[in-house]
Amino acid sequence: MVPGRDRSRPGDLIVTSEQTGLPAHSADWSTHAGVPLVRTLASAMLQLNEKTGLTAFTLPYPEEAQRALDRTVLACLVKGATPPASLIELVSWCRSTPLVDWPLDLPPDVIGPDDRLLDEDSGRPTELCHEWSERTRDTAVALRDREIISTALRLCRDYGEEDAYTAFRGLLVNRPVLTTAESFEVFGDLVLEPVHELIRRIYLTAPASHLRRGEYVCCGRCRTLLTPVRGGDWWCERDRCRRQGPAPLGRRLHQEDVGEVFHLERPLRQFVTGPGLAEAALQDKLTALGLVVRMWPGYDAYDLLVTFPDGVRWAIDVKDWANPVFLGRAARPVPQEPPYDEAFWVVPRHRVTARPGYVSVFERSRPAHARGLRLLTDGELVARATARLREGTTRA
Ligand SMILES: [Zn+2]
Numbered sequence: 001m002v003p004g005r006d007r008s009r010p011g012d013l014i015v016t017s018e019q020t021g022l023p024a025h026s027a028d029w030s031t032h033a034g035v036p037l038v039r040t041l042a043s044a045m046l047q048l049n050e051k052t053g054l055t056a057f058t059l060p061y062p063e064e065a066q067r068a069l070d071r072t073v074l075a076c077l078v079k080g081a082t083p084p085a086s087l088i089e090l091v092s093w094c095r096s097t098p099l100v101d102w103p104l105d106l107p108p109d110v111i112g113p114d115d116r117l118l119d120e121d122s123g124r125p126t127e128l129c130h131e132w133s134e135r136t137r138d139t140a141v142a143l144r145d146r147e148i149i150s151t152a153l154r155l156c157r158d159y160g161e162e163d164a165y166t167a168f169r170g171l172l173v174n175r176p177v178l179t180t181a182e183s184f185e186v187f188g189d190l191v192l193e194p195v196h197e198l199i200r201r202i203y204l205t206a207p208a209s210h211l212r213r214g215e216y217v218c219c220g221r222c223r224t225l226l227t228p229v230r231g232g233d234w235w236c237e238r239d240r241c242r243r244q245g246p247a248p249l250g251r252r253l254h255q256e257d258v259g260e261v262f263h264l265e266r267p268l269r270q271f272v273t274g275p276g277l278a279e280a281a282l283q284d285k286l287t288a289l290g291l292v293v294r295m296w297p298g299y300d301a302y303d304l305l306v307t308f309p310d311g312v313r314w315a316i317d318v319k320d321w322a323n324p325v326f327l328g329r330a331a332r333p334v335p336q337e338p339p340y341d342e343a344f345w346v347v348p349r350h351r352v353t354a355r356p357g358y359v360s361v362f363e364r365s366r367p368a369h370a371r372g373l374r375l376l377t378d379g380e381l382v383a384r385a386t387a388r389l390r391e392g393t394t395r396a
Contacts, residue, residue: 034104035136037071038117042132044068045094045117045125046266054091054123061087079103094118109364110325112355122235124227128322130270135326145271148202152195153299159194162299167191169296171199173276176224176264177216178203179253183262203262210263214255220248224273225263238274239322240350275320278348278378279303282318285382289389301335302343306385310392315340316381319347324358328365331373349377 044064048054051062061069069090076083081103084090093102095118099111117129134143156165171186178186183203187196210216212228219226219236226234226247236247253261264273283293283304292307304316315334321327327347334343352358362375376384 032105032107033075034106035110037068037075037104038099038106038132039136040064040071041068041090041094042117042125042129045091045129046133048091049125054118065090075105076103091118091123095120095123107325109357109361110323112323114354115323119235122227122229124235124237126322127237127239127270127274130267131321131323131326134267134271135321135323135330143271144265144267148198148268149272149300152198155194155198157299161191161194164191164194165299166296168195168199169272169276169300172202172264172268172272173280174223176222176269176273177206177218177251177253178262179258180260180262181258202265202268204265206261206263211255216253216255216261218250218253220250222247222273222277223250224269225261237269239354240274240320240348243350243354275318278320279318282316282346282378282381285378286385289382289385291385291389298335298338301337305338305340308385308388308392312342312388313340314385315343317343317345318378319345319375320351321347322351322355324351324355324361325365327375328362329367331362331366331370333370333373343373344381345373345375346378346381347375349379352377 044062044067045054047062047064065087069084069087072090073083084093094116097116098113099106099115099117100113115128116126117132118124119126134145152165152168156162156168167189171192175182175186186192186199192199206216206225210225210227217226217234218224219234219238219241221241221244222236222238224237226236226249229235234247234249236242241247255261263269279295283295286293286304286306290309294305294307296303297305302315302317304314304318306314306316308314315338317334319327331345334340334345347358347362355361359375366373
């Protein structure tokens with residue numbers, strides 16, 4: 001048994017509006033024509049990337065791409081700007097021109113000074129592009145990553161196996177790439193039995209766009225497949241990784257030796273693997289302080305439950321989002337169960353460094369029912385935990 005080879009989507013996945021986490025206060029966005037336009041552009045870039053690697057275009061253009069081009073042309077005409085002459089030019093804009101310089105009508109704060117839909121160096125979709133495509137919808141359309149996670153939760157609950165769910169999350173975070181032999185191993189793992197079929201559907205045959213001379217290479221930091229770019233270099237899809245410098249080359253998988261290679265599908269790499277690495281890093285730091293940390297307690301009610309020696313408990317959700325407006329709009333109180341004394345949302349520090357005013361933009365964008373939700377960086381949270389431990393020692 002190996003993961004599914006086709007890209008068809010299972011139609012029987014169920015998601016509730018609560019799990020989509022969509023904000024209730026979305027009416028104000030509809031007054032800005034730029035929001036649906038950037039969303040269309042982002043979806044078009046993701047589709048083109050999937051189909052052609054954003055290099056070769058032939059007429060007729062894919063529907064979403066044509067729509068993106070048409071809408072951009074109209075927006076340019078309204079603002080008296082010269083519109084893009086072709087899809088190739090539109091793609092080139094997405095790569096070379098920060099969104100802030102586009103003739104768009106957008107709500108305040110939604111664009112950072114360097115935001116682009118395509119990476120300048122590799123020409124590949126940025127993490128922001130994925131967020132624009134997946135995190136800006138106003139209707140309760142099912143989000144792919146949440147669909148999968150809620151399905152996994154349901155399956156594991158039906159089996160009464162919280163361990164299965166934890167193992168599933170661990171698989172997505174730690175092993176986004178599987179060789180054929182490794183997939184046999186996963187399907188032989190009885191703990192994961194409730195989600196075997198689901199795993200088969202979300203690990204897809206790695207596309208040739210990741211191949212160079214018959215070889216796939218994994219990022220030494222992120223474990224996902226790197227993309228070959230000009231000059232013999234390799235490009236990592238994670239913003240954080242690229243900011244740390246050139247990707248360290250990790251596992252090298254020669255097709256001839258390992259056979260088929262499977263890559264976790266992109267929405268899950270973006271919204272589960274990436275944040276999962278940030279969650280794991282935070283878990284390590286808090287455990288090193290001597291605190292007891294439980295991951296994804298209560299079937300993933302939140303990400304980390306931290307218990308101090310005096311019994312005080314903190315609930316933490318880690319949110320690795322590039323855009324603070326999208327994050328603010330998705331803000332909601334941390335679920336009450338399993339019970340805790342204090343709750344935080346935590347964002348990796350690199351996000352706050354990359355976007356000026358990240359935390360205040362987040363706070364301004366929160367809906368009324370989430371006004372009390374605190375957002376800290378991972379560094380601030382660890383400092384706060386350290387201070388609390390120190391106070392405890394002094395008191396004792
Ligand atoms: Zn990386």
